[in-house]
Amino acid sequence: MTMPPSVAVLRIGHRLVRDDRTTTHAVLVSRAMGSEVIYMTDVDNGIKKTLDKVNKRWGGEKEFRLEIIDNWKKILKTWKEDGGKVVHLTMYGAPINQKIKEIKELSQRILVIIGAEKVPKEVYFLADYNIAIGSQPHSEIAALAIFLDRIFEGNQFNKSFLDEKMKIIPSDKGKNVIKRNPDYSSSNNNNNNNNSRFKNNQN
Amino acid sequence: MTMPPSVAVLRIGHRLVRDDRTTTHAVLVSRAMGSEVIYMTDVDNGIKKTLDKVNKRWGGEKEFRLEIIDNWKKILKTWKEDGGKVVHLTMYGAPINQKIKEIKELSQRILVIIGAEKVPKEVYFLADYNIAIGSQPHSEIAALAIFLDRIFEGNQFNKSFLDEKMKIIPSDKGKNVIKRNPDYSSSNNNNNNNNSRFKNNQN
Numbered sequence: 001m002t003m004p005p006s007v008a009v010l011r012i013g014h015r016l017v018r019d020d021r022t023t024t025h026a027v028l029v030s031r032a033m034g035s036e037v038i039y040m041t042d043v044d045n046g047i048k049k050t051l052d053k054v055n056k057r058w059g060g061e062k063e064f065r066l067e068i069i070d071n072w073k074k075i076l077k078t079w080k081e082d083g084g085k086v087v088h089l090t091m092y093g094a095p096i097n098q099k100i101k102e103i104k105e106l107s108q109r110i111l112v113i114i115g116a117e118k119v120p121k122e123v124y125f126l127a128d129y130n131i132a133i134g135s136q137p138h139s140e141i142a143a144l145a146i147f148l149d150r151i152f153e154g155n156q157f158n159k160s161f162l163d164e165k166m167k168i169i170p171s172d173k174g175k176n177v178i179k180r181n182p183d184y185s186s187s188n189n190n191n192n193n194n195n196s197r198f199k200n201n202q203n
Numbered sequence: 204m205t206m207p208p209s210v211a212v213l214r215i216g217h218r219l220v221r222d223d224r225t226t227t228h229a230v231l232v233s234r235a236m237g238s239e240v241i242y243m244t245d246v247d248n249g250i251k252k253t254l255d256k257v258n259k260r261w262g263g264e265k266e267f268r269l270e271i272i273d274n275w276k277k278i279l280k281t282w283k284e285d286g287g288k289v290v291h292l293t294m295y296g297a298p299i300n301q302k303i304k305e306i307k308e309l310s311q312r313i314l315v316i317i318g319a320e321k322v323p324k325e326v327y328f329l330a331d332y333n334i335a336i337g338s339q340p341h342s343e344i345a346a347l348a349i350f351l352d353r354i355f356e357g358n359q360f361n362k363s364f365l366d367e368k369m370k371i372i373p374s375d376k377g378k379n380v381i382k383r384n385p386d387y388s389s390s391n392n393n394n395n396n397n398n399s400r401f402k403n404n405q406n
Contacts, residue, residue: 022224025342032339058339092371092378097357124376134360135371136235136261139228142348145341149349154300157337168295168338173327175295 004152006109008079009038009144012072012123013116022116025141027051031064033148034156035112039069059161076111076126084109085128088119089143093130100150103129112147114140207355209312211282212241212347215275215326216319225319228344230254234267236351237359238315242272262364279314279329287312288331291322292346296333303353306332315350317343 009030011023023043030038031054040047048066055061069075076086085107103110113123124130133143148156160167169176212233214226226246233241234257243250251269258264272278279289288310306313316326327333336346351359363370372379 020224022228022344025225025344028339028341029345032337032341033345054340092374092380094373094375095360097360124378130375132360132371132373134235135373136231136364137257138231138235139344139348141225141228141342141344142232142236145345145348146352149352157298157300157335161339168335170297170335170338171295172297172333175327177295 003108004034004155005104005107007035007148007151008109008111009035010072010075010111010113011038011040011116011140012113012119013041020116022139022141023047024050026114026116026144027066028054029141029145029148031055031060032156033145034152034159035064035148037065037067039067039072039075041069041072043068055161057165058167059164061163063161073122073126076113076123079109079111080126080128082109084111086111086113086126087129087131087147088113088123088127089133089140089147090115090119090124090130091132091135091137092124093132095135096131096133096147096150099129099131103131104151110151112144114144116140206311207237207358208307208310210238210351210354211312211314212238213275213278213314213316214241214243214319214343215316215322216244223319225342225344226250227253229317229319229347230269231257232344232348232351234258234263235359236348237355237362238267238351240268240270242270242275242278244272244275246271258364260368261370262367265365267364276325276329279316279326282312282314283329283331285312287314289314289316289329290332290334290350291316291326291330292336292343292350293318293322293327293333294335294338294340295327296335298338299334299336299350299353302332302334306334307354313354315347317347319343 011026024047027038027047051066055064079086085103087103087110089112113127131147133146165180167178169178214229227250230241230250254269258267282289288306290306290313292315316322316330334350336349368383370381372381
């Protein structure tokens with residue numbers, strides 16, 4: 001059984017959709033679904049503050065980061081030089097159903113590129129794969145989510161974050177959120193089944 | 204092999220995120236990924252115009268519609284009275300990995316509920332299933348997309364729309380879009396392999 005790949009996300013084109021909720025969605029989807037980092041151009045620090053709040057409450061400061069960058073081309077080229085694969089999600093691309101198996105088998109490190117708006121033509125040529133999540137226009141947020149779900153085969157949902165202050169316990173009908181016991185030191189942090197870490201706070 | 208279910212989407216809570224791109228994304232994801240209709244409250248006709256443009260260009264006027272409604276509770280109750288299942292997507296819910304098989308086996312008609320913002324508590328009680336696409340905050344657009352991909356097992360991407368004026372032919376490196384031959388009558392519309400419907404317009 002192969003190791004799951006290491007995944008980063010690169011989102012291009014924010015200057016045209018500045019301060020849009022979709023920017024936040026792109027960051028939170030990357031965080032929640034197994035990516036280690038999201039690179040973004042043209043965003044201001046507001047988005048960093050949003051992520052900090054989420055990481056503080058739900059954990060993730062050690063596992064996921066946002067990097068605001070100047071030069072997406074440099075990120076892409078460095079990724080390839082280091083032996084990683086670059087997958088660009090576009091409705092014009094090859095169908096994911098046909099390509100996902102090959103991508104999983106051949107790629108240990110994947111940089112996923114999505115565009116807030118039209119991406120520069122060069123992306124199509126520099127990418128190792130141009131992949132369509134369906135050949136219809138919809139949402140780069142949806143495309144990213146489905147790609148990550150397919151790459152990680154749903155296992156990304158089993159991942160826990162360290163240092164979370166609050167943790168959701170899945171519930172059929174209600175909202176079951178437990179808070180971390182403030183007396184518990186994070187240096188004793190072995191695994192998530194240690195219930196003394198948390199005070200139960202059922203709704 | 205069971206028939207794929209019939210799916211509708213209900214999005215609640217637009218008054219707080221009026222005119223947001225995520226509203227468009229919710230509509231286009233529903234359209235692109237196998238839903239027959241999306242019900243929305245508190246949206247203006249701008250979103251209908253956006254959908255009309257997409258349907259005119261890429262097809263779908265006959266297969267997918269947006270209904271602006273007053274009363275989401277009535278939609279939900281009618282759906283259940285007609286024997287359909289209601290699935291509410293929420294990070295507090297039961298894990299999709301554990302529940303998807305049961306939902307697929309027991310549901311021929313599914314109403315998927317997503318919230319633009321916090322949904323009223325009643326939704327949790329009225330829904331047949333409260334399902335988490337991971338137990339972390341992220342994006343209702345991502346949650347919807349993954350749920351549809353799991354329900355339809357990726358087959359939603361094989362669906363074609365009738366009456367499209369333009370059609371994307373998947374491409375590894377470029378943008379290959381073909382235009383419908385204006386002399387071709389839509390009453391001769393048998394299947395999508397009839398190439399005389401289209402003039403090739405390769406980029």
